[in-house]
Amino acid sequence: MSSERLLQQIQFVLEIDKLKQVLRQSKILGGQRQENSAEHSRQLAVMALILAEHANEPVDPLHVVSMLLVHDVIEVDAGDTWSFDDKGYLDKEEREKLAAGRIFSLLPQDQAAPLRALWDEFEAMESPASRFANALDRLMPMLHNFHNGGGTWRRAGVTLQKVLARQSAISKGSQVLGDYSLELLEQARKLGIAPAE
Numbered sequence: 001m002s003s004e005r006l007l008q009q010i011q012f013v014l015e016i017d018k019l020k021q022v023l024r025q026s027k028i029l030g031g032q033r034q035e036n037s038a039e040h041s042r043q044l045a046v047m048a049l050i051l052a053e054h055a056n057e058p059v060d061p062l063h064v065v066s067m068l069l070v071h072d073v074i075e076v077d078a079g080d081t082w083s084f085d086d087k088g089y090l091d092k093e094e095r096e097k098l099a100a101g102r103i104f105s106l107l108p109q110d111q112a113a114p115l116r117a118l119w120d121e122f123e124a125m126e127s128p129a130s131r132f133a134n135a136l137d138r139l140m141p142m143l144h145n146f147h148n149g150g151g152t153w154r155r156a157g158v159t160l161q162k163v164l165a166r167q168s169a170i171s172k173g174s175q176v177l178g179d180y181s182l183e184l185l186e187q188a189r190k191l192g193i194a195p196a197e
Contacts (some may be wrong), residue, residue, distance in 0.1 A: 005108050009099060012106040018076045025080075025152045026144035029122045037072045037080055040140065044068040048185075054176040057128035067133045070115050073124045074099035081168050083141065084158050096123075125172070134172030139181060146184050150193035160185060160194040 019038040028035050045065045052061040072080070077099035081092045104116040121130045141162070145151035153163060163185060171178025188194035 005087050006076060008106060008108050009111070012103075015076060015103060015106055016073050019072065022072075022075045022080055025083075025156075027148055027151060028140050029144060029147050035144070037075045041069055041072050043140055044071075044133070047140065048133065050172070051136065051177065052132070054174045055128060055132040056173060056175055057075075059129045059132050064129050064136075065134050067118045067122045067129060069138065071133065071137065073103055075118070076103060083138075084152075084162060125169075128173075131169075131173035133173070135170040135177055138167055138170050139177055142181055142184060146188055146193065150188070153188075153194050155170050158194070158197050160189055163188075163194055 017038075020036050023035060024040055025033040026035050027033060028039070032186075035092050045068045047066040048068055052059055052064065055064075056087040074096045078092070078095040100116060100119055103114045104119070106112075106117065121127055122133055123130075125131055125134050141152075145153050145163075148174070152158065167181050167185065170181050185194060189196065
């Protein structure tokens, strides 16, 4: 008979599988369908392994990967709040904290506590690893929008100024990626895919 511990672990694994049903605003590169939160987390984890050398301060790539793999598990309950959804941000923190409490508590306590700590670290953006993880989390949607001809920026009328304000946090985790994002936004302006106000 399976142990209670194993059953809790399996329950958590099955619960976070629901991230495959949480749709984000960005469409996959060159595709017609929206990306889901599971795909997003996986992409960021791979980016962390490849781009860790560009963090402002030395980071352990596996720590960043771990953080990125759990940073959106709360979206099973809270949903994905789009970066430019002012109304959605009004109760985002409250919704996400409630979701974190429920979802991480599915695990045995000795696993729940460290995974919740990774989520809290990501949200606080105080450690070098969390600042770098957040930089990647902001860079990837920008790459989607740029390489999809404006994507959600065009569809929702998001201006270059709003994108610049959102992307400014990239430099806090990686000046190299922050500079790259500014170059990309300048190209977007010239191409007319991120309209100025």
